[in-house]
Amino acid sequence: MRGFLRQLVWWLPAGIALNDTVCSVLVVEGQSMSPTLCGDSGSADIVIVEKVSYKWLHKYQRGDVAVLWAPDQPHQQLVKRVIALEQDIVWDSEKNKPTKIPQGRCWVEGDNPEASGDSRNMYGAVHLGLLEGRVTHVIWPPQRWAAVRQWYPSDKLIVEEQAGSGAG
Amino acid sequence: MAAGATWARYQERVRQWVSVAASHTGVFLHTLSCFYVVSRYGVFVSKVTGPSMFPTFAGRGDFVIAEAVTPMWGQLHKGDVVICTRPVDPAESIIKRVVALEGEEVVLYPDRESSEVRRIKVPPGHVWIQGDNLTHSLDSRQYGAVPLALVRGRVVLQVWPRVTWVENSLESVKRT
Numbered sequence: 001m002r003g004f005l006r007q008l009v010w011w012l013p014a015g016i017a018l019n020d021t022v023c024s025v026l027v028v029e030g031q032s033m034s035p036t037l038c039g040d041s042g043s044a045d046i047v048i049v050e051k052v053s054y055k056w057l058h059k060y061q062r063g064d065v066a067v068l069w070a071p072d073q074p075h076q077q078l079v080k081r082v083i084a085l086e087q088d089i090v091w092d093s094e095k096n097k098p099t100k101i102p103q104g105r106c107w108v109e110g111d112n113p114e115a116s117g118d119s120r121n122m123y124g125a126v127h128l129g130l131l132e133g134r135v136t137h138v139i140w141p142p143q144r145w146a147a148v149r150q151w152y153p154s155d156k157l158i159v160e161e162q163a164g165s166g167a168g
Numbered sequence: 169m170a171a172g173a174t175w176a177r178y179q180e181r182v183r184q185w186v187s188v189a190a191s192h193t194g195v196f197l198h199t200l201s202c203f204y205v206v207s208r209y210g211v212f213v214s215k216v217t218g219p220s221m222f223p224t225f226a227g228r229g230d231f232v233i234a235e236a237v238t239p240m241w242g243q244l245h246k247g248d249v250v251i252c253t254r255p256v257d258p259a260e261s262i263i264k265r266v267v268a269l270e271g272e273e274v275v276l277y278p279d280r281e282s283s284e285v286r287r288i289k290v291p292p293g294h295v296w297i298q299g300d301n302l303t304h305s306l307d308s309r310q311y312g313a314v315p316l317a318l319v320r321g322r323v324v325l326q327v328w329p330r331v332t333w334v335e336n337s338l339e340s341v342k343r344t
């Protein structure tokens with residue numbers, strides 16, 4: 001038992017580093033990403049989040065399902081889909097007018113517009129630095145086991161920045 | 169027969185080498201991970217470049233020590249010098265001073281951005297940061313309040329070129 005505990009303590013920093021910078025597991029709840037995540041009832045899904053794209057490569061892509069820190073609550077994480085990146089123009093359905101995304105930010109929305117607080121109604125364009133990782137797979141419950149597809153509703157995007165995706 | 173013994177010895181050597189290499193790699197990765205955990209959740213060293221915090225920092229290779237505990241678990245105060253992920257480019261970092269906290273109102277006088285006086289309320293979960301060198305600083309006056317989750321550390325000590333405590337108060341900033 002002692003030996004096991006010591007091994008655990010020895011490997012703890014590596015576990016934390018791996019969890020923060022490479023890949024982690026997350027429990028997601030709520031209906032804002034239904035039906036992609038958590039189904040109609042909003043029951044919890046367990047997902048795999050990869051962090052290499054955002055933290056090492058700074059490669060952000062439209063259509064990613066991203067885990068991000070809430071702009072108004074620094075200890076709260078949200079899961080939303082990236083609809084548009086910096087310099088893109090989106091149609092803001094709440095204000096009924098086109099909005100250009102400033103440098104260093106992105107536009108996120110939940111897949112379930114009726115039950116999602118996101119860039120449309122709460123935060124506006126969100127800083128790219130708040131994005132923690134990309135959801136790649138749902139691993140629980142078993143009947144919802146699936147890869148999370150990258151797609152975005154192109155009718156919301158008016159003009160895509162031609163230089164391509166990703167920040168600086 | 170002799171060949172068999174030589175082969176066995178060779179295999180044994182390779183096995184030993186692999187196990188030594190594996191244990192060294194393990195120690196190396198463990199050390200890296202410890203460095204990561206300490207610098208992300210404890211203290212880290214950062215280099216200051218650029219004129220935006222003059223005269224507090226000359227910005228020509230000053231080195232400072234910052235702690236990550238206060239931004240993450242404590243409360244930032246007005247006047248704190250902080251290191252943040254750059255709002256316009258998440259791959260870079262910036263060093264600025266906190267001038268206003270959430271809920272407070274910031275008054276912006278006419279400058280190159282606009283010709284009228286603007287009053288902006290700092291939204292919840294955000295801070296307003298400005299460089300000490302107002303004329304040579306790109307900061308919240310240009311890109312708005314910054315979410316707290318982007319603040320990575322609070323600067324406490326300068327170690328190069330001289331060792332000095334960093335004054336985390338608004339007194340050190342000359343207000344015009």
